[in-house]
Amino acid sequence: MSMARIVIGIGGMSCQGCVKNVTGVLRDLTGVESVEVSLDAGQASIDYDPAIADVAQFKAAVEAAGFDAL
Numbered sequence: 926m927s928m929a930r931i932v933i934g935i936g937g938m939s940c941q942g943c944v945k946n947v948t949g950v951l952r953d954l955t956g957v958e959s960v961e962v963s964l965d966a967g968q969a970s971i972d973y974d975p976a977i978a979d980v981a982q983f984k985a986a987v988e989a990a991g992f993d994a995l
């Protein structure tokens with residue numbers, strides 16, 4: 926399995942609760958190995974299997990949780 930890493934911008938986070946929410950929705954996606962969300966940087970680093978998951982899924986999950994995927 927070949928893993929990839931992507932960094933996506935996240936808008937609308939204002940607290941650690943937001944970070945926990947975004948981390949949870951991304952981590953729950955099939956094919957995602959690890960997630961690191963930074964409130965200060967306003968972004969998420971995602972390690973994933975590109976044969977299973979893709980950027981469109983990540984952005985849809987973030988937006989469904991009530992945040993902006995940039």
